[in-house]
Amino acid sequence: MAKNTLRKTFLEPLGKNNPVFVQILGICSTLAVTNKLQNTLVMTLGVMFTTALSSFTLSLLRNHIPSRIRMMVETMIIATFVIIVDIVLKAFYPEMWKQLGPYVGLIITNCIIMGRVEAFALQNKPMLSLVDGLASGLGYTYVLLAIAFVRELLGTGSLWGFRILGSWWTNWSIMIMPPGGFFVLAILIWVIRETIMKEAKA
Amino acid sequence: MNAQPTFYRERIYPLLFMFIVTFLCILLTAGIYLLTQDRASANELSFTRRAILQAGGVSFENTTAGIELAFNEKIVVEDGYYTTQGPEGTRYIIPLQGPGLWGTIAIMVGLEEDMKTFSGLAIVSQNETPGLGARIEESWFTGQFQGKTAPFVMVEEGTASAQNEVDAITGATRTSEYFLNLTNRAADDAQSIIRGE
Numbered sequence: 001m002a003k004n005t006l007r008k009t010f011l012e013p014l015g016k017n018n019p020v021f022v023q024i025l026g027i028c029s030t031l032a033v034t035n036k037l038q039n040t041l042v043m044t045l046g047v048m049f050t051t052a053l054s055s056f057t058l059s060l061l062r063n064h065i066p067s068r069i070r071m072m073v074e075t076m077i078i079a080t081f082v083i084i085v086d087i088v089l090k091a092f093y094p095e096m097w098k099q100l101g102p103y104v105g106l107i108i109t110n111c112i113i114m115g116r117v118e119a120f121a122l123q124n125k126p127m128l129s130l131v132d133g134l135a136s137g138l139g140y141t142y143v144l145l146a147i148a149f150v151r152e153l154l155g156t157g158s159l160w161g162f163r164i165l166g167s168w169w170t171n172w173s174i175m176i177m178p179p180g181g182f183f184v185l186a187i188l189i190w191v192i193r194e195t196i197m198k199e200a201k202a
Numbered sequence: 203m204n205a206q207p208t209f210y211r212e213r214i215y216p217l218l219f220m221f222i223v224t225f226l227c228i229l230l231t232a233g234i235y236l237l238t239q240d241r242a243s244a245n246e247l248s249f250t251r252r253a254i255l256q257a258g259g260v261s262f263e264n265t266t267a268g269i270e271l272a273f274n275e276k277i278v279v280e281d282g283y284y285t286t287q288g289p290e291g292t293r294y295i296i297p298l299q300g301p302g303l304w305g306t307i308a309i310m311v312g313l314e315e316d317m318k319t320f321s322g323l324a325i326v327s328q329n330e331t332p333g334l335g336a337r338i339e340e341s342w343f344t345g346q347f348q349g350k351t352a353p354f355v356m357v358e359e360g361t362a363s364a365q366n367e368v369d370a371i372t373g374a375t376r377t378s379e380y381f382l383n384l385t386n387r388a389a390d391d392a393q394s395i396i397r398g399e
Contacts, residue, residue: 035332061223066216073223080227084234091238094245101332173373177334 009132013139016197019112020143021189026112030144031181033103037160040148041141042089042096043103048137050081051113055121055133062122074117075108082107112136147184151175250310251277253324257312258286258295259348282395291315296392297326300384303376305329307338311388318389320347335377343371353386 019025026047033043054077058065065073086104089097097104107113116136121129152158155175157165174180248266251273255262262272277295278285284295292315299308307328312321323344330336337343346368347354356370356378370378 033332039332064219066211066219069216069220072220076220076223076227080231083231087231087234087238087242091241091245094242094249098249099332099336101329101336103332177373 006128006131009128010135013132013135014142015139018139018143019115019136020140020185021192023112023115024189025115026110026140027185029103029106029110030147030185031178032106033100034144034148034181034184035151035155035176037145037148037152038096039100039103040144042093042100043107044137044141044144046082046085046089046104046107047110047112047140048134049085050078050107050110051116051137051140052130052133053081054078054113055116055129056126058117059121059124059126059129065122070122071114074114078113078117079108112140143188147181147188150184151180155180250326253310253326254284254295256324256344257310257322258284258293259288259312259322260286280396281398283392286312288314288321293321294392294396296388296395298384298388298391300380300387302328302330302380303335303374304331307381307384309384311385311392313389313392317392318351320350320352320385320388323347323385330377331374334371335374337371337374338377338381343369347385352389354382356382 013019016022020027020030029043029047034040054074057077058074061073082105085107086097089100089104116129116133120132124132149159152160153164154172156171157163157169172180175184244266248269252262252264252269254277255269255272258277260272260276262268276286283297286293286295293312294315294317295310295312297308298311299306301307305328307330308326310324310326312323313319314321325339325344328336328338330338346362350365350368352366354366354368355364357367359369359372361367362369368382
């Protein structure tokens with residue numbers, strides 16, 4: 001029984017309850033950071049770290065938080081973890097920190113984090129909340145990496161900063177601009193919902 | 203009788219709880235900040251020095267130690283600017299800043315002894331749109347100023363050919379314009395900085 005719950009908690013955010021293509025959360029950052037694989041990976045790792053630890057911490061505190069100020073407490077704790085990510089990146093990965101610029105701070109506003117806290121961590125035990133947070137972060141990560149793969153390849157002809165397509169390739173500048181994010185995300189959501197999710201339902 | 207516990211639970215407890223959470227969070231972040239402060243400021247110094255070396259056209263090994271070594275050996279720190287010895291005499295390296303699309307763009311400009319020809323250019327800090335305006339950091343963009351003389355003219359990306367033409371960035375016209383203004387006033391600003399005005 002317990003093992004089943006754990007399995008379900010872990011697998012749901014990866015598939016039929018994915019934060020990006022099912023819950024349509026965290027779209028702002030999905031559109032903003034996915035024009036380069038490298039930036040996307042660091043950003044999503046930051047989100048995964050923050051979702052997991054803030055879900056865990058808030059689940060620990062869940063029986064003590066006065067419900068009328070719970071959102072303040074949630075924001076405070078999420079912000080703390082994000083600032084830690086920012087400080088650590090600045091000290092140990094300065095090049096990456098410089099490239100990501102304002103986006104690290106914007107992890108705070110990612111609705112997935114607060115969404116998982118409100119919807120899951122406040123009703124469940126700490127370890128289970130940690131798993132849910134991690135899995136949600138992971139579900140977010142792989143979708144964003146898929147989008148970034150398409151956008152970087154079509155937009156700059158390279159992957160991970162290395163040139164893949166030859167000089168014959170004309171960069172689709174629109175792909176690395178915000179509209180490109182909308183196009184790729186929308187197509188991805190459509191394809192997944194029409195194929196994989198329809199089959200699962202039938 | 204009942205009033206007091208309610209008052210505590212409704213007013214005092216939330217206040218106290220928030221206070222304690224805030225205190226702990228600040229303690230944690232302040233602690234980590236202080237632990238990494240030295241590293242962070244060393245990184246920042248290294249970034250600035252690398253920009254100075256790039257602007258001066260000095261070759262260096264791209265590590266913290268390599269940057270420090272090259273900086274100490276080749277760069278002379280003057281009042282408000284830097285100099286180095288290039289093949290054609292003294293090169294002046296001037297810090298400049300001006301408005302960009304979203305925030306201030308700070309750059310280092312290296313000028314040959316004639317105070318007109320660019321020996322190099324490097325970005326110190328900028329807040330332009332990632333993937334678009336932020337491409338001013340890419341080496342193909344900064345590198346194209348080398349050996350050219352202001353005033354520059356921006357042309358469509360990939361079409362620069364004449365001595366004073368530079369490629370603009372597609373999708374970042376405004377950033378390109380701001381950057382052009384900044385580089386075009388470099389020679390004048392250099393004169394006044396070196397004269398100490």
